[in-house]
Amino acid sequence: MKRVAELFDALYFTQSHKSKSHLLREYLATAPDPERGYVIAMLAGELNFKYFKRNTIKQLMLERVDETLFALSYDYIGEMSETVAHLWPSLPDEDFVAPLFDEVVEFVQSHNKADIDTFLVRCLNNFSPSIRWSFIKIGTGGLRVGLSARRLKQVLAEYGNCDVAEIEQLWHGISPPYLELFAWLEGRSEKPDIRDKIVFHPVMLAHPLLADDIAKIDLSQYIAEYKYDGIRIQVVNKPLGKALFSRTGDDISHSFPDVLPLLDTYGVFDAELLAFDKAGDISTFNQLQQRLNKKKPSRQLQNDIPCGLVIYDVLEHNGEDVTQKPLFERQSLLRELYAVSRERVQLSNTFSINDVEALHSQREQACLIQDGLVEGLMLKKADSPYIPGRPKGIWYKFKRDPKLVDAVVMYAQRGHGKRSSFYSDFTFGLWTDVAGETRLLPIGKAYSGFTDAELKELDKWVRKHTIGRFGPVKEVEKTLVFEVAFDGAHGSNRHKSGVALRFPRVNRIRWDKPAIEADTLSEFKRSFLS
């Protein structure tokens, strides 16, 4: 455990990516299997245990510390693992033998809850705070040491002297502790074969289309499509089975049992998952939202809000990888495969755009389609292959402009992780009349949209303008206005104001604007709630 804890510490505090990558390669070259495989899995966020989770640790901690003190400490430190690492009372026993990292992983994989709790407590009693931190991270996940999943794969590619695309491709077909991967990277065996496996394929992502891009790109080389307002998924259908994956690679098939039977063509497809209405037409995101985060939707719900797909790309068909074919060929393959129309499975329409004027007017028209089913346009280069990641200049999304509201900051809370100690989470509200008195009612929270420099200023502002405290929440003077951008608003009876925003973020900090000139709730409802 010590060697791994030292590696995590070193990675955490090392500044440059180059040194991080060097440290990790050095470690891979010297550490044994299966330890190093589990380390990679942990860095990639792939380790998950039924009986060793964030809450397991929290409960064990709460059996040992006053709840109020725990809450205050957690709020201040901004991270569960570190809070517990320092709070846990040290109770070393003499015959304790520290387990190896892979022994920890294998223990928590193979024992029952009671045994695991006993094991965790004994380890925590004996470890030093810094080893505790790494140890707890095994269960809580979220070990952020500044190595993105992509960079991690690059390190593996450098280690094995191969192309990072090869690692990306294999990644979802292999599992910890990656013995076959290391064997291949070290030239001890053939590349693992994952063709028949039902796995997620790394996806291609789009850049937002900015004003500079519009001036730069040659529209005649691009094919346009609607950007539907649903959730992006990947459909994998092979003779051995089928699955739906989220854009991050989570298998979400169980949430959409009504969608799986709709798939009858073998292959790997990119699609937008959407709610449909009884007539078989696409329905709004608000409808779809009721289906999200439901692990097992009831029959009633599936019946009321059935889901379906709009398919727009193909990565593999009949066992053949088609990602190297240009987009227009992949699209004609799709048209062949989906020539016959199916229930709740549509093919994305493609069209060309002649000039910048048409680009704007097409977007405007697209966004007018009932209730904002379409949130903009996609522009994709016709002759480009399917490249996982976010390559530049190939796919663009041209979304509708966000909606804006001027709201007053009411409460602030400290951030977590990297933003630990900074007041970075803000609740904002709009003016309304309650019993003849003008006051603010909160309509949402925002955590993003400001720069690091602005974050520091906001933090300072909060500290200077605090007028009250409710545990970790600070109430501030009602004098600062945020121009909040959001993607949509809907009625909500969970909130006193009766509205909830979709993806609110701070568009601008209106240091200049008097709070009394911020928007009112009634104006807001008139403009944004239909």
Place this chain on the structure above:
Amino acid sequence: MLTNTNHPDTWLEPRKEGLYCVPADAYIDAMQPHTRVIVTHGHADHARGGHGTVWATSPTLDIMRIRYGDAHATKTRALEYGQRINIGIVEPVYLTFHPAGHILGSAQVLLEYRDARVVITGDYKRTPDPSCVPFTAIPCDVFITEATFALPVFKHPTLISQIDRLLTSLSRFPGRCHLIGVYALGKCQRVLLGLRAAGYTKPIYVHGAMLKLIELYTEHGFDFGSIIPVTEVTDKHTLRGHIVLAPPSALHDRWSRRLPDVLTVGASGWMQVRARAKQKGVELPLVISDHCDWEELLESIQEVNPCEVWVTHGREDALIHACQQLGYTARALRLIGYDEDSES
């Protein structure tokens, strides 16, 4: 014994300039110039220039002279630890300084008025520090304590253990210049003494801003061995594998760019919080604090065993909660002008 006529509520007021003692017409650690001020110690968030009469220990007055010039106050009164004087305007108010163990000259303030005893700790710590006189617990009715690190997550390790980590890093990375961010007053001298006590005999290089205060400590009898200002080193590459001390503000400043292959080291109680160390670009965080950790705070309160605890400067909520559980009457004394997370 506290009564209706002597309860400190009736004669101590938290004002925006600082804590004010009415019957002595005096502030403790006033943030703005005032005619009569008691100063606990020399850090800039406690000691300011421009006052009328200042009561402080003589090292604190020396520090204030260095920082604000000889004319920092119209009149200074140097007091020894334990020396009791009357500073009352009409009725007597007795002032006594007792060691706080924070930095050279740091003092707790004991005020006695109509048989009520109040101790204002200023900043203090209990872990051994070779650069100052250790804290002593003074019995009192109201104990006004700081709460900089008043959360049970804060457990400060010994100075030796942290110096040891620094020396281990030096031998592991002998080509890297170890640049330590330390406050010029207190932390700097404590780290220097810690290094010497651990047997580190090589010259230690310092930023120019450190020199005057190091000299002052030397005048007070401390021996730091060979100290060389970085400006006197012509070939900066010879600083590889050596220790350089600089104020935290110089860590990522132009000043440090001339140093070879810098390994940034932090030395403060905040370094225990990983995200904080990382936000400051620190690669080797040393937890060296000049404040009490959680256990020290609770032990001190129990040792002093006052009727009431007033908490200020930091995480009041947690300490008040813990005091109440221990059976003490406790409350927050919110003094304005201190950034609750400011470093020291």
